Amino acid sequence: MKTFTTAAISAAFLASxxxxxxxxxxxxxxxxxxxxxxxxxxxxxxxxxxxxxxPQGAGALPLVPPPFDAxxxxxxxxxxxxxxxxxxxxxxxxxxxxxxxxxxxxxxxxGYATIQQFIDATEAGFGMAKDLGGFLGLYGAxxxxxxxxxxINGGPHIxxxxxxNNYEADSSPLKSDLNQYGSNQKLxxxxxxxxxxxxxxxxxxxxxxxxxxDFRKERYYESIHKNPYYSYLPFTGIEVSQAAFxxxxxxxxxxxxxxxxxxxxKEVLKSFMAIYGDDEENLxxxxxxxxxxxxxxxxxxxxxxxxxYFEADILYFAETVPEVLEIGCNHGSVNTFNTIDxxxxxxxxxxxxxxxxxxxxxxxxxxxxxxxxxTGLSNSALSPLFNTLNTLTGNMNCASIGSVxxxxxxxxxxxxxxxxxxxxxxxxxxxxxxxx
Ligand code: HEM
Ligand SMILES: *[C@@H]1O[C@H](CO)[C@@H](O)[C@H](O)[C@H]1NC(C)=O
Ligand SMILES: *[C@@H]1O[C@H](CO)[C@@H](O)[C@H](O)[C@H]1NC(C)=O
Numbered sequence: 001m002k003t004f005t006t007a008a009i010s011a012a013f014l015a016s017x018x019x020x021x022x023x024x025x026x027x028x029x030x031x032x033x034x035x036x037x038x039x040x041x042x043x044x045x046x047x048x049x050x051x052x053x054x055p056q057g058a059g060a061l062p063l064v065p066p067p068f069d070a071x072x073x074x075x076x077x078x079x080x081x082x083x084x085x086x087x088x089x090x091x092x093x094x095x096x097x098x099x100x101x102x103x104x105x106x107x108x109x110x111g112y113a114t115i116q117q118f119i120d121a122t123e124a125g126f127g128m129a130k131d132l133g134g135f136l137g138l139y140g141a142x143x144x145x146x147x148x149x150x151x152i153n154g155g156p157h158i159x160x161x162x163x164x165n166n167y168e169a170d171s172s173p174l175k176s177d178l179n180q181y182g183s184n185q186k187l188x189x190x191x192x193x194x195x196x197x198x199x200x201x202x203x204x205x206x207x208x209x210x211x212x213x214d215f216r217k218e219r220y221y222e223s224i225h226k227n228p229y230y231s232y233l234p235f236t237g238i239e240v241s242q243a244a245f246x247x248x249x250x251x252x253x254x255x256x257x258x259x260x261x262x263x264x265x266k267e268v269l270k271s272f273m274a275i276y277g278d279d280e281e282n283l284x285x286x287x288x289x290x291x292x293x294x295x296x297x298x299x300x301x302x303x304x305x306x307x308x309y310f311e312a313d314i315l316y317f318a319e320t321v322p323e324v325l326e327i328g329c330n331h332g333s334v335n336t337f338n339t340i341d342x343x344x345x346x347x348x349x350x351x352x353x354x355x356x357x358x359x360x361x362x363x364x365x366x367x368x369x370x371x372x373x374x375t376g377l378s379n380s381a382l383s384p385l386f387n388t389l390n391t392l393t394g395n396m397n398c399a400s401i402g403s404v405x406x407x408x409x410x411x412x413x414x415x416x417x418x419x420x421x422x423x424x425x426x427x428x429x430x431x432x433x434x435x436x
Contacts, residue, residue: 066303068260073300075125077292081105085289092288093153093161093421094168094175094185096273097251100290101125102152114149115141125292126251127299129306138389142371142382143167153421157375161185161421166374168420169236171223172244173215174273176434179417179426180227187285189435192275194218196266196283207264208249209316216245217321224330224337226430229414231329234345234366238314238359242324246313250305255297268293275435285435307393311360318356325356329412333428338411345408349401361398364389369404 077083081104086092091111092099098118101107106121113121118137122128140150144163151159160167161184168184170177173195176186195215199205223230232241252272253262270276270283271293277283299305318325328339342355342362355362368386372379379386409415417423425431 065260066300068255068257068300073255073297075292075296075298077104077294083291084109091151091153091159095152096290097126097247098152099288100272100292103290104292111152112149127304129304131307132305132310135307143374156419164418164420165231165233165236165415167240169241170227170230171219171241177223177227178420178423179229179414180429181431182425183422184420186434189433192435202266205265207269209313212245212249213317213320216317220323225334228330228333228426228428229417231412231414233327235363237327238325239363242314242317246310255299314359325359329414331411332413340408345405346401347403347405349399358396361396364393365398365401366404369401
């Protein structure tokens with residue numbers, strides 16, 4: 001599907017279409033992909049999920065509303081689970097879900113936990129299925145930890161705060177792009193209000209998947225326009241950065257008898273995002289103070305958020321934002337975004353169509369090739385962990401990627417700027433006010 005294969009053609013194209021870019025360029029690039037990705041079977045599956053319309057609208061709802069059981073779904077924020085703000089030695093990072101779990105002692109309060117503790121806590125607090133919790137926890141232990149556990153902040157190779165382009169990525173919902181702001185953890189005022197104001201009426205507000213995919217599109221283009229080092233790569237882009245959006249509704253929404261799929265209103269969003277204050281125009285952010293609200297009900301145990309569920313949500317996003325299935329980067333200045341063909345980066349192992357059909361396969365196979373390079377561990381040392389990854393993705397029969405074409409990545413200056421929680425600000429970065 002690669003329409004513009006060489007940098008020269010793309011540069012010429014950009015030069016003559018400065019004002020039209022990137023909308024026009026992206027349409028041209030993604031149109032063939034879209035046709036392939038949304039074949040009849042896919043579309044039927046996605047629309048089947050959205051069958052039950054009221055009261056949330058076309059927010060990618062399950063075909064049959066999940067059951068609701070107050071007793072098993074209630075998440076206590078009392079007693080041993082009461083909110084305790086982080087102290088000076090406690091790690092709190094870019095993930096509001098993990099911060100909230102640590103603040104309420106579902107995770108160790110210091111923010112360091114084992115793979116099993118991450119699996120147990122994400123299930124107890126939010127109803128994350130064990131396959132997804134296992135995948136995310138294991139990946140953290142491999143790439144950002146000591147193979148057994150990791151920090152929810154930390155620094156390079158010792159926590160998810162220090163894992164730019166390995167785990168943490170650009171174009172997050174509320175948090176800053178590393179080389180746009182010099183930090184991957186500031187909360188940007190315009191980003192917050194852009195999401196917040198999408199549901200103006202507090203009485204009916206629901207930040208569902210439909211709202212979130214529109215917001216996701218805006219954030220994607222905002223990074224192209226403002227972050228010279230914006231990189232959107234197979235694992236951190238297609239997978240992790242989508243999770244940062246879908247998790248907002250899938251996990252933070254409050255479930256009930258009336259709305260078993262969940263409603264995410266303004267108060268609950270603010271509580272989980274550590275936003276405080278009464279003046280709606282001048283809300284404040286208290287770093288690391290994410291809280292479970294009172295009387296919060298998580299997902300039903302029979303309706304946990306699993307890897308296949310998450311993959312379907314990525315495809316739901318891609319219906320209106322097909323850009324999310326393609327990788328690419330800015331080339332050192334804003335508005336220089338070019339896509340990278342999946343076949344080029346995978347040395348022919350995946351065509352763009354195959355990558356779009358199975359984004360998790362493409363992303364996790366890419367990650368498997370990159371992990372030995374990132375961690376310096378040998379393949380034999382990693383094999384027990386790869387076996388676990390294979391078990392998790394096993395029923396998808398993913399085609400393996402023998403080697404990643406590293407020279408295709410050298411076109412992305414942001415890719416080599418590994419780091420976090422802080423890092424250099426790229427020349428030409430455009431910054432907006434932060435929320436304090
Ligand atoms: C072991 C499980 C988890 C891991 C390893 C993890 C890791 C991460 C990472 C690396 C990011 C940064 C992504 C980016 O750069 O865009 C992130 C962001 C985020 N995570 Fe988690 N997370 C986990 C569980 C959860 C849970 C249970 C929630 C529930 C609400 C959650 C909600 C979010 C949200 C909303 C963001 C985006 C924050 C923002 O930019 O506004 N995560 N997480
Ligand atoms: C969740 O919904 C139930 C039922 O409507 C309600 O009683 C409870 O207060 C809600 N919780 C939050 C955190 O909004
Ligand atoms: C690897 O990437 C470079 C730079 O984009 C490209 O010229 C080359 O053809 C790629 N190799 C393969 C096997 O696709």
